[in-house]
Amino acid sequence: MTNVNIYEIDHVTKVYKKGKVKANDDISFHVNEGEILGLLGPNGAGKSTIINQMVGHLSPTEGSIRFRGVDVLKQSHDVAQNVAFYAQDPHSLTSLKVWEVLYFTGRLRGMSKEAAMMETEELLARFEMEEHRNKILKRISGGQKRMVGIGTTLIGNSSVMIFDEPTNELDPKKRRLVWDLIQEKNQQGTTIILVTHNVLEAEQVVDRVAVINHGKLLAIDHVSKLKQKVDQRLKFEITVTSGIVESLITHLEPYGTINRNGDNRLRLLVEKQDASRVLDWIISDRHGFHIDEYAIVPPSLEDVYFHIDKEAEQIGNAQREAVTS
Numbered sequence: 001m002t003n004v005n006i007y008e009i010d011h012v013t014k015v016y017k018k019g020k021v022k023a024n025d026d027i028s029f030h031v032n033e034g035e036i037l038g039l040l041g042p043n044g045a046g047k048s049t050i051i052n053q054m055v056g057h058l059s060p061t062e063g064s065i066r067f068r069g070v071d072v073l074k075q076s077h078d079v080a081q082n083v084a085f086y087a088q089d090p091h092s093l094t095s096l097k098v099w100e101v102l103y104f105t106g107r108l109r110g111m112s113k114e115a116a117m118m119e120t121e122e123l124l125a126r127f128e129m130e131e132h133r134n135k136i137l138k139r140i141s142g143g144q145k146r147m148v149g150i151g152t153t154l155i156g157n158s159s160v161m162i163f164d165e166p167t168n169e170l171d172p173k174k175r176r177l178v179w180d181l182i183q184e185k186n187q188q189g190t191t192i193i194l195v196t197h198n199v200l201e202a203e204q205v206v207d208r209v210a211v212i213n214h215g216k217l218l219a220i221d222h223v224s225k226l227k228q229k230v231d232q233r234l235k236f237e238i239t240v241t242s243g244i245v246e247s248l249i250t251h252l253e254p255y256g257t258i259n260r261n262g263d264n265r266l267r268l269l270v271e272k273q274d275a276s277r278v279l280d281w282i283i284s285d286r287h288g289f290h291i292d293e294y295a296i297v298p299p300s301l302e303d304v305y306f307h308i309d310k311e312a313e314q315i316g317n318a319q320r321e322a323v324t325s
Contacts, residue, residue, distance in 0.1 A: 006160060006191050007031035007054060012063035014049050023049040025215040026063070036182070036192040038206035040199055040305055046215040047195045048087075048164055054193070055085045055162065081109070084158035086149055086166055094138035098129065101137055102151050109156035116155070123151045126177065143169045150178055154185060161185060164195040179205050203301035211308045219308045223301055230299040230307045233257075234275045236268040238282070239293040248289050255281075264292075 007030060014024040024046045031037050039047045052058045053065055056076045065072045067079050093101045099120055106116030124130050127147045132140055137148060146169055153161050163182065167175040183205055186192050196202050202209070203223065210220040219226060233256065240248055241264065249258055249266065255278050256270035270278050275296070282294050 002033045004033040005030040006033040006068060007193075008066040008069075009050065009054070010064050010066070012050065012053060012060045012065060014046075014053060014058065015061040022215045024053075024060075027212070027215075027217045028063075029210055029217060029220050031191060031193060032208075033191055034186070034189055035207045036186050036194060036205055038202045038209040039193065039195045039212055040197065040202060040209055040301075041212040042197055045197075045213045047212050049215075050212070051085075051162055051164055051193070051195055052087075055079060055083055082158060083160040083162060084109075084153045084156065086153040086161070086163045094136075096137055097134050098137055098140065098144075098148055099124065099133040101148055102155055105152040106155040109158065111156055119155050123155060126181065127151065127174075143171070143174065146170060147174060147178075150181070154181060158190065160191045160193070162193040162195070165197070166194075167196070167198060167201065175201065199302040199305050200300070206301075209301065209304075211305055213309055218311075223304070226304045226308070227299045227301075230303045232299070233269040233271055235297040235299075236266075236270065236278060236282070237293075237295045237297050238266045238268060238291060240264050240266070241290045241292065244289055251289075252278075 009027060009029050012024055012027045013022060015022055027046075027050060039051070041047050049058065053060055054067075054072065056072045056079050059073055067075065067083070070078075072079055093104070096104070102120040102123055103116050106119055107113070111119070124133055129144065129147065132144060137145060140148075146166070150163070150166055153163065161182075166182075167178055170178065179201065182192055182194070186205075192205075194202060194206060206223060208220065208222050209226065211218045238248075245260065245264060245266065249260070252258055252266070252268055255274060256268050259267040259269075261267055268278065279296070282291060
């Protein structure tokens with residue numbers, strides 16, 4: 001990863017329905033060349049809208065987006081040649097055979113016949129789809145279509161690859177494969193922009209993360225720095241035999257804050273200086289409870305997301321109250 005900005009998003013606002021809906025609201029950030037940037041947020045947060053403007057499919061209502069220093073709308077051909085985009089509904093070649101979709105995408109990106117065919121065969125093998133190579137794209141399953149769509153993004157040597165919710169509809173094995181392929185491309189120098197609401201999976205691959213909700217950019221930073229802003233109490237995840245949870249809560253309440261997750265799972269938040277006492281209590285035989293499993297869990301990217309979103313909601317409520325009072 002370098003300190004060179006490959007993308008600069010400058011005060012972008014996108015308004016739909018004659019000014020009634022702000023899909024993006026004054027968003028600014030940059031993308032470093034060679035990094036994996038994750039855009040996180042719930043469905044309808046405005047993630048896909050900003051991405052579609054970054055590839056030139058939409059124009060901002062206000063603000064600008066520059067790719068390598070030049071406005072995207074003034075260099076649509078250069079963006080198309082250098083930015084591979086996987087959209088949530090990516091298929092325009094549905095009447096072609098699976099191998100043809102991959103092969104011709106590679107050729108359109110400037111690959112030779114030999115190179116395009118070689119990479120097509122490699123992707124089909126990685127996807128375990130050799131037996132489907134001659135099937136028409138529109139006649140295979142949704143998950144298989146998604147893998148072909150991901151393949152059309154990966155094939156060739158695009159300097160930037162943008163994935164909008166790439167692992168939807170995929171089983172765990174295929175999701176792991178997609179993340180592996182994305183990381184491989186990044187290790188070869190490709191800049192990756194990853195749009196997802198799957199926070200737990202994204203944490204394994206992203207360098208920086210931008211949190212977007214209600215059209216606004218709520219935060220952007222390296223994952224480790226964002227985690228430092230979250231509640232720094234340690235979390236004990238505890239699983240016990242059903243039927244004794246209430247009694248166990250009574251015994252653990254003096255140590256910290258308890259949240260119940262289901263019939264037999266607890267989350268205990270404790271100050272760091274008290275963690276050793278809690279651990280001693282859990283592993284001792286004196287308490288008489290049967291604890292099936294326990295784990296000490298550091299703050300996760302999911303915690304970051306919920307913390308930032310809750311903080312933004314509190315600020316918004318305070319501002320609305322100030323206006324009405």
